Amino acid sequence: MILAGAVSVKDLAEYPGHADPGFTLRVYAHLMPGSHDRARKAIDDRLFRPRLISH
Template identity: 60%
Template sequence: MHALRHFYASVLLAAGESIKAVSEYLGHANPALTLRVYAHLMPSSQDRTRRAVDAVFRHPDEIA
């Protein structure tokens, strides 16, 4: 069950969900706990920046 929760949190964080929302979904009393446990799964600022710039320059045929 623990692995499933970890997978769930990692999928949400990789998709850009906020740490506050993930904390609520997991039933944590405090987002700080969620951040301590799952911060390593959050995309880096560089990853977010790269995806944002790539999305702007993506050819219309590539957009799903």
């Protein structure tokens, strides 16, 4: 699916002529398998990644 390929919802909404990207997301989000796992990983990677310590 296009949304799973890191295309923004706003950009995707333009193709079928949707004025509201939220509508596009509500219509097609169920087609994104594993989105909860990807979201959890993205948050974990951002919040819990090791930080470089400068001396």
